[in-house]
Amino acid sequence: MPLISKVVCPVCGCCCDDIEVIVENNRIVDVRNACAMGASKFLNYSKHRLKKPLIRRGGELVETSLDEAIKRSAKILAEASYPILYGWSSTSCEAIRVGLELAEEVGGVIDNTSTTCHGPSILAIQDVGLPGCTLGQIRHRADLIIYWGSNPWSAHPRHIERYTALSEGRFQRSIWRRFLLRVYATSIRKKLQRALALAFRRRAPETEEARRGIPYTLTQEERKLIVVDVRRTRSAEIADYFIKVEPNRDYEVLQALRALIRDETLDVDEVAGVPVELLEEVADVMVGCKLGIIFFGVGLTMSDGKLRNIDAAISLTRDLNMYTKFLIMPMRGHFNVTGANVVFTWQTGYPYAVDFSHGYPYYNPGETSVIDILCRGESDAALVVASDPVATFPGEAVRNLVRNPLIVIDPHPSATSLMADVVIPSTFVGIEAEGTTYRMDHVPLPLKKVVEPPDGLLPDEEILKRILREVRRIKRGAG
């Protein structure tokens, strides 16, 4: 059976490039090294599939030819005065480039999914900069890893294993032994508690230390893992320190840590539900490390404060660089959301929310970002590529989105394709089509084609090129 190695996984921002896929009769029969989400995509991608272009007639979606679907899409976009072109993070950089050309041609607004994930991070980075690095540096050198408002165990399942605490680096060892020891100790403690409860017929009180998960081996010269979140996630369970912050109050904790690092004393007992003693300990660990990194997730960007939270986290990193080496990186969600920002920037000068309605690129998130445009009800057509905004946008935005003529280019059916007027099925980039993607640390990687696509399906790039050609034909005809 042919084994294809070094396949890049097209799921999350980790873009793991060590996937092995076994293909038999143009069908993926097994996948190795992938996480649960990656394996699920490689093994199930063909099960729920859009196979034929669909068009809405009399309230029903009916099958149509590709040419007709493309003509209808081009007509909708060419006639609209303020169309939105949204998605882009789950397709290749090549397709995004054509999408930008199309947006310019139709004078619309083009926005990618960072508008609802790390948009505020980009705004903060534009304000204060970002001391970043590649993930390889972290794997080999970082001895303090902090995940803030991020749950890699669920959202980036191999991040900890490949790049941080559970990876075996050149200068830093994996913490898996310590993790196993802790699991073992916890299970013994629980057994003892159960025995005590049985013997004395009452529940033994849990000590505060056990509850907080204060480590007992932190004196060792090993890398350390800190998780900061509003709830105890799976990632928090393997951390040496878990800091549980009250929802929407991360900003206070970040600023408290900045104060502690400057040797100031806090005259309160707790900040946002976190005891100051714990923050003092964590501040000591931060100052004492050789190379530390903060990976921050959408827990910071989606809560109150938004870009100001990221601003504070980057400022904390900057402060820490007065004592030691410290870095910071956003945990990007979709496999090519970083690529979308990169391609948008090199083509237009701006990373997302770019408005072409004036004839030149104009950028003002809050005004030209797709959620705001939808909530104000300003758009009059929408093109969605490789995304599912009906499932992921707030209700108010969706209500206005589905009022617009809606074109969807996607390999599989979704809430958005159910509400569309034109649906054009495409191939899966990274499985049935080649392309380029950017990992969360801005490293470009080639996506492979491992199987042939079903007959008649084209890659996103080709579909967009055809729509663009048709739009130009309509416009020339009119002009």
Next chain:
Amino acid sequence: MKVSLVTGRTIDQGCSKESGKLSPEYMDYAATCELDPEDMKKLKVREGRNVKVTTKFGSVIVKVKKSRREPHPGVVFIPYGPWSNVIVDPKTHGTGMPSLKGIDAHIEPTKEEVLDLKSLLLKYYGGKSAEEG
């Protein structure tokens, strides 16, 4: 009962979305609400029963799931997707980013059924009106 609503990714929701967003598994994992066991006692609901979560922006029926990583009293978690997003805060405060975490919500037990994706779209967005071809 007053709670703070957090939405986000879970590994099960992440895996099931790859096997099809119209699949029953996706609904099983996405149309749920993780509750602290103490809160479940206060609400008098058991795992698998339905609750109605209401915010300023709407309400939705989801299935109760007992949280395995307690305690987090007063904080409920719904995986992001069509169910959670009909009740999240669309305000972006001029940043382009809606508020999808830490939303004030009210939660109560209910006997109403959880809607499947198609019925949910029909109820909240009214389906799609007839479009000329």
